[in-house]
Structure formats: structure tokens, C-alpha cells
Amino acid sequence: MKIYSFDGEDLKMMLVGSVNLLAKSKAEIDALNVFPVPDGDTGTNMYLTLLAGVKEARQVEGAAIGEVAEAAARGCLYGARGNSGVILSQILKGFADALSGQACAGAEDVARAFRMASDAAFQAVADPVEGTILTVCREIAAAFENLAQRYSDLVRITVHAYKQAQAVLDRTPEQLPVLKQSGVVDAGGQGLVTILHGIIRALKDAAAQQDIELFDLAASQQKEFVETRAKDYAAELKYTYCTEFIILGNQIPMGILREELAPYGDCLLVVGDNSAAKVHIHSNHPGLVMECGLKYGALQNVKISNMEEQGQEMRSGPKKNGSELGVVAVAMGEGLNTILQSMGVDTVISGGQTMNPSSEDILEAVNNLPFGNIIVLPNNKNIIMAAEQAAKMADKPVAVIPTESIPQGIAALLSLNPMEGLEENEEKMNSSYQDVVTGEITRAVRDSQAEGLEVKEGQFIGLADGRLSVCGSELAPVTGELIGLMAEEEGSLVTLFFGADVSSGKADGILEALEEQYPDIDFELYYGGQPLYHFLISVD
């Protein structure tokens, strides 16, 4: 089989191939994580980002490749999650810009498109590092350029480019020491190679005359929100009530719950674990949905909103505006939500480790606030870029304070002064959010050797400002040891936020032990309710 040019239908088919392969490979890509902490989500993020692009692309009627590419890029831009998702959205943007106005694309056009894609990706990153998705992207562009000079059959070119990209990916540990230490290749790079691989599969399937269906995992996946809200409520609203609550119980059967709730509406989401599950659904019968949830435990944080009303409000524009300042923050855990709100946050977007909100989620939160100026606190390294992308898309001034953790977010909020404007606050928050040391206690998700520590899967590990610092089999001593490393100064204030996996009795016990161990340090303990992390720790 030989193909000399691609049109829009081809591109749609190839994108579907890519997104399907990503869906199958995302868990493996998620596992390519430098540290053994449970925050690997690159595969999931790239998959969800591309899925948003594919859905948009499939809306395009007609077969001009320029239009399809543009739609895909637009979808990705809104659906971008995590840093890798944002970079991927920029790759698609560059690709689409190159093909703008074209009906179809030959080998040279495709090569040019990959080059522009690579350039766009590099521009998206303030401080490009080799051995990452950027390296892989650039080398794919180089491969296409070389191959396009020798061949005009796009199938052959793509197959060769894929092989070269795989080789480049395999070399990433040589370029980036942290990868080598952990014995992994770069996750984002792997995602990009998988996308290329998916294209080849689609081309082969097409040659074998098979129709490929879009394999949409999203609706059945735990940690994913996709299309939680439709674009135009009046036109598309099938279900009126956005219904959300948390079920607290024992042995909540997540799978069964999902199956039982599915018939009541759409945009169903059931996340959490068997002791606390968050349910989100758009339904015309919120009462029945809650009854169903009641079978498995007590309901908390029940929120029902009429989306028709919301839609009208959105269309009629913000009621209050002007110079007033609103704050959007990303966090997971009801305790943290409440604390952040008490410190001046207007909207808390649910998200964090392993659950990165998309640019669109953030944009929506920004646009929905009735204030003229918005500050966004991503509170996670992997959400900063999506937040910055959202800031660019917003129609009002938005300042993203690049906070990498909840403690940093809280430190930034301490200098929030609602009496002052956006710029003054941005400046003060930027200079204050790094005034804290962030500690995290979680469990290792695999065996690992890093930072001179031998970590066994399931052990407690402690990280100080993102660096793996201690490990052990008991929670209390690991926490104590980590605090010893973090709190050097006498008179420091150590704040512990205990997570959903720690009972308040246990947390109190650990606090008592810590107070005994470090009499010169002031301790405060709060319920954070965050998943995965037994303690988030802030040292002021």
C-alpha cells in the first residue's frame, strides 16, 4: 500500500488510531514515573487531551486536512491536562498552523507540519530540557524532513520515522540522569511515540479495509472528567441537574455503583475508593441518584445545580465585574477545600496528583467567577502549564502563581490582600509562595532506588520539596524523620494536613509523638482529606 497524500478524512482516521492506542497504553505510560510516588499520569493526560482533539476533529464535515487539523488542535487546547497535555496541544497547534487552508498534504507538507509542531512545542516551554518529549518531537520532525527528501510514500516515511523516534526515545535516559536512575524512558516522549505508532496501525487497518471505531474509555474510567459540561446549554442540554456528592461508607462497590447510576443521566463520574466515593452526574432525577448512593453510605457535600440556569447566567455574562479580584485554586480533599475557601479562594477545582484538570476546566472556573481579575493557584507542578494556557485563553486578566503544592498555595494566599489589585497581589504572592518547605508522605508504588534510598513497594516514603528523603514501614517514624529534615529552625511552625487514609485518632497520636520529639517546634494539625497522601506538611 502506498499513500502520496493525506486528506482530512485520513487525518481523522489516524488520530483515532492514535487515541485508541494511547487508551490501551496509558497505564504503562503512567507508570514511567521518575519517583515511586503515585502521581504518574502522563499517559492519562495525553490520552484525555488527544481525545478532546479527536472529538472536535470528528465534528468537521468535509475533508480538507487544514480544517480537520485546526479542529483537532482547538479541541486539544481546551482539553489539555498536565504539562504533557499542554505540550501535546501545542504540537497539534503547530501542525495545524502549517496545514492551514490546505485540502490535502503530501510528504513535504507533512514534514513541514511536524517541524512547525516541534517549534511550537519548544516555544511552549520556558526552559526546554533534552531527553524529554521535546527531544522526541524535534527528532520526529527531522526524520520526516530527511525522509521526505528521499521518498514520497507517506506510509513508508511514517514507518521509518516511527522507528527513528523509538530509537530517540530509548536514548532519553542517556540525556536525562533522573530517567537513568529510575530505569525508565521519558513518559511524554513515550506518549508521542505511541501516537505515531497509532497512526501506523490506523494506516495498516485502513489498508486491510477495517473501519476503526473510536475507543472511548473516558466514560468508564475512574479518574477522568471529560466533557463535564456541554458548550451550549440551550442547544445541548439533555439533563438539567448537575448532581454531586460524596458517599462515605465501607466497601463501596465502585463498579456496581457506576453501573447503577449510569442510566440516570450522562457525564457520570465515580471516583475515590471503597471508603469515600465522589459521584458526579448530570441527571433529571437527582433524588433517585441520591437514593441510589444512600444504599452504600452516608452522603456529604451534596450539591445540585440547575444547569439551565447556569447556562443562562453564563450567556448573560458576569453580573459583578470591574476590578474585583477572584481566586481559583486546584486541590483534592474536602478538608483542604474548606481551608482554602476560608483563606479567600472563590472556586476550588477538584484535582491534583493523578487527576489533573484540563485547561478548559480551569478556564471555565475563571470565566464563571463574577470578578474582573483572577488569580489561579495550580498547587501542582503538573497543572501549572494547563493553568497558564487557560490564562491565555481567558477574556479577562488572569495571573497564575506557579505554586507546586498545597502548602505553597497556602503561603501564597497568606499574602493575598483583597484590598489591592491584581498586579500588587501577583507580585506579593510570587515573592512569598516559596517561603515554605513542602513535605509529603505517601506509599511507594513500586520498588525503587533513588537518592541513596532503597525503597520497597508499599513502604511509606517522605518527600521534602519533591525530593525523596526518607522511607520506612511505619507512618509515624517516617513522618517524624521527614520533619526532622525539614524543620531546621527553632520556632518553626509545622502544619500537618492528614489525608483520607489516616483516621483522626491516628493523626492525633502522631501529632502527640511529634510534639514530644520536637519540643522547640510549634505543630498544628488539620484534616485535609486528600487521597493518596497520608500527610501534606508545611514548614513555615
Next chain:
Amino acid sequence: MPEVCIVTDSTADIPGELAEKYNITVVPLKVFFGEEVFRDGVDLTPGEFFQKLESSTVLPTTSQPTPAEFEEYYRPLMDQGASIISIHISSQMSGTFQSAKLAKKIVDYEDLEIIDSQVVSVPMAMMVIASARAAKAGRSRDEILAMIRGIMKSQQTYFVVDTLEYLQRGGRIGKAQAFLGTLLNVKPVLHLKEGLIHPYEKVRGRNKALNRLVQVAEENYKDDKVWVYLTHGNDPETLKTLRRKAEEKLNCTEVRENQLGPVVGTHVGPGLVGLAICKVDGIIEF
């Protein structure tokens, strides 16, 4: 040239011996514990007040001096033919300034200048003490008024409170109400601006709070010779720490420690520490 006499009210928190030394007339406000009435700083010293605050079941309230009381203090000075400068607590925090103005109308005395200091406690004390010393050094009324304007322009006041509860209850919280309701234990750093208490930022941990007070002062008065007046509500230990930090980082030509008096103490509660700072060169000269 007539002698210039400085009058203030008890919310300047100027200790009695200092008032005597610089010939400052202090008009007391009143503190009520239920039915009991005390003249601020006269019948009730700061130490006694904070003890009472801890043991009393009723919360104290305060009230401004009446115009008639002002008149009592102005009369003897008028009889000497003095030029009177009367410096008072921010008119947005208390009716004291209004009372003094009414008194001026009643006594109908030309050479009586009533000044709304726009501040309270140590920054006001600084204004009053500088003025009294300038008067003692033989400066004229106009020179002293110019100095007061200079101080009002350059001076800044930052303080940390343990809790916003007292400010809120007494209705003096001003714009700092924006800092209410925080679930975490935070120390609000506040400042005085345009006659009101404004929020500055929140800090976690007492240590950090003290460092911030000095840091902010340092940022704004880096290369200046300064006067620094410190105050506390029943927490002399912390004040000592603050003084040490301030003297280390700032080029202080005069440092003074005061304690919050009963009236101001009623409205901010114990546990406050703060400082007022003012540039010396071209401003405080006599």
C-alpha cells in the same frame, strides 16, 4: 513668641513619667468594666488593665472625653497664653477628635490647633513626643505643625495581633475584616493607613510574624536614619525579641518601648506587637 504646649489623649499610650518630663498634657478617655468607670492611664495602668481583662467576666467598653473635659484641660494652658497643639486619635476610630473640636468652639481660643493624627498608640506617641521636644527646644508653632505633617507623611505602622476578635467586636476592624474567617491559625499583619486599620498580609507562626514586621520596615526605610517606637499588649518578652531584630536591621537613632494602654488594649486585645517607624532626616529636627 508664646510657648507651645502639646496636648494629646490617652490613646497615645504615653507613660506618665514621660508626659511629665516633656510637659505633655494627656486627656484621658474612659474604660468601663460593667458599672465601673476608669480614666484611661489615670485610674487604671496598662498592667492592671490586662489583669482585669483576664479576670473580668464582662468585656470592657470605652468612651471618648466630653468637650467639657477637654475644656478643663485647655483652660489652664489658655490662661498662660500658650499656643496649643492638640493631637488626637484618628477621627475614623473614635469621636475624641470631634469632642476636641467642639471644645475649641466652646472655649473660642484662636491659638488652638486640633489635629487628627490618623493613627493611634505608638505612631501618635511619636508625633506627640517629637512635637513636645521641639517645643521644649523653642521651635515655633508653625515649625512644629510642619514637622507633624512631615511625620504623618513618612511614618508607617505595622502590627501583628493574636486574634482579630477584639477588633471585630469593638467595631474597629476597618478594612482588616477581609482577613476574618481563616480556618488556619494565622497571624494577621495589619497596618494603619488613611486613618483606618488595613490588612497587610497573613503570616503563619509567631517567629515569622516578627520577622515580617522588621522586613517590611527594612524594605521601606533601607538607607534612612529612623525613629522606631515599639509597643505590645502584655507581652514584654516578644517585644524584646522584636526590638533586637529591629535594632539589628534598621538604622535607629531613637528606639522606645511602650505598652498598650487600656483603651487601645480593649480594642485590639492582648498579644499585639507592633512598631511605628519614621524617617528622621529633614523631618524630625529640632
